[in-house]
Amino acid sequence: xxxxxxxxxxxxxxxxxxxxxxxxxxxxxxxxxxxxxxxxxxxxxxxxxxxxxxxxxxxxxxxxxxxxxxxxxxxxxxxxxxxxxxxxxxxxxxxxxxxxxxxxxxxxxxxxxxxxxxxxxxxxxxxxxxxxxxxxxxxxxxxxxxxxxxxxxxxxxxxxxxxxxxxxxxxxxxxxxxxxxxxxxxxxxxxxxxxxxxxxxxxxxxxxx
Amino acid sequence: xxxxxxxxxxxxxxxxxxxxxxxxxxxxxxxxxxxxxxxxxxxxxxxxxxxxxxxxxxxxxxxxxxxxxxxxxxxxxxxxxxxxxxxxxxxxxxxxxxxxxxxxxxxxxxxxxxxxxxxxxxxxxx
Numbered sequence: 001x002x003x004x005x006x007x008x009x010x011x012x013x014x015x016x017x018x019x020x021x022x023x024x025x026x027x028x029x030x031x032x033x034x035x036x037x038x039x040x041x042x043x044x045x046x047x048x049x050x051x052x053x054x055x056x057x058x059x060x061x062x063x064x065x066x067x068x069x070x071x072x073x074x075x076x077x078x079x080x081x082x083x084x085x086x087x088x089x090x091x092x093x094x095x096x097x098x099x100x101x102x103x104x105x106x107x108x109x110x111x112x113x114x115x116x117x118x119x120x121x122x123x124x125x126x127x128x129x130x131x132x133x134x135x136x137x138x139x140x141x142x143x144x145x146x147x148x149x150x151x152x153x154x155x156x157x158x159x160x161x162x163x164x165x166x167x168x169x170x171x172x173x174x175x176x177x178x179x180x181x182x183x184x185x186x187x188x189x190x191x192x193x194x195x196x197x198x199x200x201x202x203x204x205x206x207x208x209x
Numbered sequence: 210x211x212x213x214x215x216x217x218x219x220x221x222x223x224x225x226x227x228x229x230x231x232x233x234x235x236x237x238x239x240x241x242x243x244x245x246x247x248x249x250x251x252x253x254x255x256x257x258x259x260x261x262x263x264x265x266x267x268x269x270x271x272x273x274x275x276x277x278x279x280x281x282x283x284x285x286x287x288x289x290x291x292x293x294x295x296x297x298x299x300x301x302x303x304x305x306x307x308x309x310x311x312x313x314x315x316x317x318x319x320x321x322x323x324x325x326x327x328x329x330x331x332x333x334x335x
Contacts, residue, residue, distance in 0.1 A: 030290065031290045034290070034294045034297060035297055038298065038300075041301050041305065042301065045305040045308055045309055048309060049308055049309050049313065052309065052312065052313045053312060053313065053316040070249065070252065070253050071253075073249075074245075077245055078242075081238070081241055081245065084238070084241075084278075084282055085235075085238040088229065088233075088234035088238075088282065089231075089234065091229070092229075092230075092231055092234070186283060189278060189283050190283070192278060193278045193279070196271050196274050196278070197271065197275075199245075200268065200270075200271035204249070204252045204267050205264055208260045208263055208264050209260075
């Protein structure tokens with residue numbers, strides 16, 4: 001190798017790449033989305049911490065075992081669990097390249113998600129009608145914030161799910177759509193994991209207290 | 210739920226990448242149902258008289274179920290993305306543990322030491 005020497009007085013050469021590296025489109029999307037989920041996890045951790053700190057500040061208001069209806073929570077949990085496995089079946093149909101089947105399972109997943117939200121809103125409206133809204137005590141404020149944030153995530157997940165149903169319908173199972181479906185899969189199952197924490201620490205341990 | 214029978218029962222496609230097989234999803238679902246039903250049953254029926262023992266059991270079930278979800282639904286393993294997903298997860302768990310334990314610890318002592326109207330026993334005995 002002959003080393004090119006720089007003549008005195010000349011500027012040091014500047015090297016730059018004229019061609020961009022070739023990256024597969026979306027090659028790092030899954031890792032990036034995973035990092036987003038981890039940071040979302042931190043949001044929920046802080047809300048759990050707030051609930052842990054304020055969870056016994058009743059301000060003379062209702063206590064968990066007086067207002068939580070476990071049968072309703074159990075029903076809600078099963079809705080989310082069913083939606084998790086139906087989303088799994090949508091992913092399996094995607095691997096098989098079956099567009100109709102993917103849309104069908106996504107629709108069923110969406111219905112379970114909608115049922116979950118409906119039950120949760122029913123619970124919230126009941127509490128608020130009885131005068132146990134978020135302004136009643138620190139316990140209820142942190143409860144509504146934590147469970148409401150989870151519900152908001154499910155809502156956005158539903159919006160995303162409907163969007164993907166339309167996209168899969170118009171464009172088919174192209175690589176970009178497969179990637180999007182995988183991201184939503186992570187998001188959806190992640191919400192189920194958060195819900196395990198919610199029903200355990202908020203509802204079950206709340207009733208035990 | 211598994212209305213579509215698919216006939217052949219072939220899972221050849223699922224071998225690629227971080228996709229689960231039908232078996233994975235079904236195992237995860239069955240385990241989740243069991244791990245959800247038992248804690249709800251314990252709390253709703255109140256079989257165990259001591260609430261603290263029940264609470265401990267319920268928390269263990271939650272932890273196991275979270276791990277089940279990660280393996281069977283999120284398809285976590287140490288190899289995906291050259292291990293970076295696992296690294297991110299471990300980092301998150303550390304931060305979450307510090308934040309949760311720190312917040313609860315500090316605020317518990319604040320309550321116990323700074324509020325004379327509230328006897329410390331009130332906090333501990335709940």
